[in-house]
Each structure stands twice: as C-alpha cells, then as structure tokens.
Amino acid sequence: MAISPKLLNEGEKVVVDTRTHVKALILPIFALVLLLAIGTFGQVKLDQDSDAQHITTLALWVLVAVGIIWFVLRPLIIWATATYxxxxxxxxxxxxxxxxxxxxxxxxxxxxxxxxxxxxxxxxxxxxxxxxxxxxxxxxxxxxxxxxxxxxxxxxxxxxxxxxxxxxxxxxx
Missing domain, CATH: 2.30.29 (PH-domain like)
Incomplete structure (x- = not known):
C-alpha cells in the first residue's frame, strides 16, 4: 500500500500511509449477497421449459451482473485505489x-x-x-x-x- 517513491521529494519520509477502513466495503458485500439472492430466487421461480423464460432468466442474470459491477466492483476498486x-x-x-x-x-x-x-x-x-x-x-x-x-x-x-x-x-x- 505504500505510496510510490516517485511522489516523494528528496529526503522526505512517510510517517502514516493508509486507506479507508474495510468498513467501507460492508454495504458492497451486503449488495453482493442481495443481488445474488435476487438472481437465484428469480431463476428458481422461472421455469426453464420455454425459450421466452430462458431469455427472461438470461436478462435477469445480466441485470444482476450489471448491479454487481456498479454496487460491488466499483466501490471495491475505489476503496483499493484511494490512499492517504x-x-x-x-x-x-x-x-x-x-x-x-x-x-x-x-x-x-x-x-x-x-x-x-x-x-x-x-x-x-x-x-x-x-x-x-x-x-x-x-x-x-x-x-x-x-x-x-x-x-x-x-x-x-x-x-x-x-x-x-x-x-x-x-x-x-
């Protein structure tokens, strides 16, 4: 996690190097569990007998994937790249x-x-x-x-x- 030495001036020393506490990831983890539960519930409720229901299930999982990218991966990447x-x-x-x-x-x-x-x-x-x-x-x-x-x-x-x-x-x- 240490800051790049390129950002330091000559003779400058790092005293405290940190990022936001992992507490910031509690809501994204909750969102992940919720989105996966919604996707699983939707897939179980939709019967796979017809092509229309297969397309509906696929659309549901695409929406779940978009939700995971927006509500889980984006906050995770923001957390991982922010440093103080x-x-x-x-x-x-x-x-x-x-x-x-x-x-x-x-x-x-x-x-x-x-x-x-x-x-x-x-x-x-x-x-x-x-x-x-x-x-x-x-x-x-x-x-x-x-x-x-x-x-x-x-x-x-x-x-x-x-x-x-x-x-x-x-x-x-």
Missing part, C-alpha cells in the same frame, strides 16, 4: 481509477487535527480525521481512517515539531 499519506512534510491524497486525483497540503499549513467516531466506528477501530488548515478552505475530512486516535496523536506530534521546533528538544533545565 502523511510524510514528514505534507499530506498526500490520491483517489480515482481512470481519472486520478491528487491533493497535497504542506504540514505547515495544518492548524489542527481532530477526530470523531461513533459507536460503530469505535467497535471497528476507525473514525473520521478532521484536518483544519489556515486557509479559507475549511476542514478536510478523511472518513473511516483505521486507528484514527493513534494517527491523530502521531500527526499532532509532527505538527508540534513543525510549529514549535524548540519543544522537541530538552534543554536540560
């Missing part, structure tokens, strides 16, 4: 299959990193990372980030070192 990477210098997001979209934000522009998660998120160990920058763009939301609390703590330490370099050093006082 924090380096020691910036946030790098990459999404898309045919049209790749990317967004880079220097860590120095980030003013706050928070998280939120509900009961299901807590149960699954994921949450939404809220990244506020100093611009008028507002807040970037990265949904369903695995181990969101740990990620937020790591990123806050990085931001502290960037915004207050003296805080990372012990003066021995």
């Amino acid at each position: 990477t924090f380096t020691d210098r910036r946030l790098i997001t990459r999404t898309g299959v045919i049209v790749r979209r990317g967004h880079d934000m220097p860590l120095a522009r980030i003013s706050d990193i928070a998280y939120e998660f509900g009961p299901i998120d807590r149960l699954l160990g994921c949450g939404t990372l809220l990244i506020s920058d100093a611009s008028t763009h507002g807040t970037i939301k990265l949904h369903d980030i695995p181990r969101v609390e740990e990620t937020q703590r790591t990123l806050n330490l990085m931001l502290q070192k960037i915004h207050d370099p003296a805080a990372g050093h012990d003066d021995g006082a």
